[in-house]
Amino acid sequence: MPPDEPHQIEVHLDQILADRGITLTELAERVGVTPVNLSILKNGRAKAIRYTTLSALCRELDCQPGDLLTYKRT
Template structure:
């Protein structure tokens, strides 16, 4: 798959934030990323995520990577 093709990864950050009663800004501060970068991830526009960021998100949201990300063909 060339880099310009759309990916098939869905991010469930909105649902996890709502379940935990957190705002995007609060989570960004806890994780150590900018709210803009976290918003890019939340909206499915990120091209990559570092394992350190994924680990921090899972730590703060008390979840597993599979709770945050899903592979869905033909979005």
């Protein structure tokens, strides 16, 4: 996939945060990333995510990677 082509990954962080009653800022502190970087991921603008960050998100949200990210077919 060319770098300028949009990806088809949907991020469900908003819904999971709402379900858990956790703020983005609180989650960022727990995971060890900045709220700005977490917001970029939440809004689907991230170009990549580290496995360590994904693991920390899953640990703190008690979920699986597939709960956070899905592939959207066009």
